[in-house]
Amino acid sequence: MKKLVQILLGDAATLAWVAGTILLANRLLGGPWHEVTGLLVPLALLLGVALLARR
Amino acid sequence: MSDISVIVASFLTAGVEWVEAFTIVLAVALAIGWPRATAAAGAALAVLALLTLFGARAVDSIADLRIVQFVVGVFLTLFGMRWLAKAIARTAGLKRRRDEAAAFARVSGTLAATASHGAMLVAFQGVLIEGLEVWLIVVALGTQTGRTAVAAGAALAALGTVMAAGIILRAPLARVPETAIKYLVGCAILAFGTYWMLTAMGYVWPIGDYALPVLMTGYALGGLVAVRALMRLAR
Numbered sequence: 001m002k003k004l005v006q007i008l009l010g011d012a013a014t015l016a017w018v019a020g021t022i023l024l025a026n027r028l029l030g031g032p033w034h035e036v037t038g039l040l041v042p043l044a045l046l047l048g049v050a051l052l053a054r055r
Numbered sequence: 056m057s058d059i060s061v062i063v064a065s066f067l068t069a070g071v072e073w074v075e076a077f078t079i080v081l082a083v084a085l086a087i088g089w090p091r092a093t094a095a096a097g098a099a100l101a102v103l104a105l106l107t108l109f110g111a112r113a114v115d116s117i118a119d120l121r122i123v124q125f126v127v128g129v130f131l132t133l134f135g136m137r138w139l140a141k142a143i144a145r146t147a148g149l150k151r152r153r154d155e156a157a158a159f160a161r162v163s164g165t166l167a168a169t170a171s172h173g174a175m176l177v178a179f180q181g182v183l184i185e186g187l188e189v190w191l192i193v194v195a196l197g198t199q200t201g202r203t204a205v206a207a208g209a210a211l212a213a214l215g216t217v218m219a220a221g222i223i224l225r226a227p228l229a230r231v232p233e234t235a236i237k238y239l240v241g242c243a244i245l246a247f248g249t250y251w252m253l254t255a256m257g258y259v260w261p262i263g264d265y266a267l268p269v270l271m272t273g274y275a276l277g278g279l280v281a282v283r284a285l286m287r288l289a290r
Contacts, residue, residue: 011137018132026256037258038266042249042273045136049245049274050281052140053149054288 013055017048061202064247065209067240068192072185073217079181081221087175095175099182100214106190121255127195128252134191135245142238143278147285192244199251242278246270 021044025037076096084092144150189210197203250260250267260266 014133014136018129018136022129022252022256025253025258033257033259035261037253038260041253042270043277045132045245045249046274046277046281049136049140049143049278050284052136053143053147053281054285 014048014052017051018045021045021048058202058205061196061200061205062209064243065192065196065206066213068244069189069210069213070217071237071240072189073214076182076185077217077221079185080178083175083178083181091175092178095178096182099179099186102183103186103190106187123198124251125255127199128248128250128255130191131195131244131248132252133248134188135241135243135248137241138237139241139245139274139278142234142241143281143285145234146238147282148289149285195247238278239275242271242274245274 021041024044025034025041029037029040080092080096083095141150193203193206193210196206200206246267249270254260262269
């Protein structure tokens, strides 16, 4: 069960990064329909991937 | 999303997991024989088949598919980020490349002192855990595209291919470039996750479905930049 949860959610850092990215898209950019969302969200996720790789 | 896209995504993702699972089964088979190792792996596959059937039906019955799309998108994003990060770390030399031969030797050594029931459990768990990741992809792709059978078929085809390759090679599949596959699959999964997550939140992609290949390419190129930057930092 613990392994299943781990597979689904991953570690806390990845989860926090994705949650932060969703907030960025939904609140800080003024809604997910903002025209730069499609560019900024992938960039934020890519930055998270690079930080994860560096750990 | 076309049948071909579903087949390619499911086949590649499942293939990587099956290679890892097969390494464990192979080690167990050499310790306690193929019939019992195969039986344990078969039992795990049966559990996975049931999960695929009921998992997909449970998700289908949820009224608002946007919620499912969002949840699946988040899962795929989490999954894709970890895969891509691992592949980048390995390519940049920050993490040791996965050595299937070493993994095989480790499992073989442990099994020498283990009773056959324990060994069967190792094979069962190995196939179940790796297969759960395949199951996630099959349910996700199947629900989003309405092509569960196609996704499951491609995952089974990947299983058949890995088994056939493993039997022919009779070796722990050390030659399969796992990191390269993981890199590309990580980009693809992350692209699907991003696309579904934002679409479910109401974002309308300016270029429609073409956003998917653009996202995949963007992640692949961005990942290469990250590899170079991390290699420079590691020096």
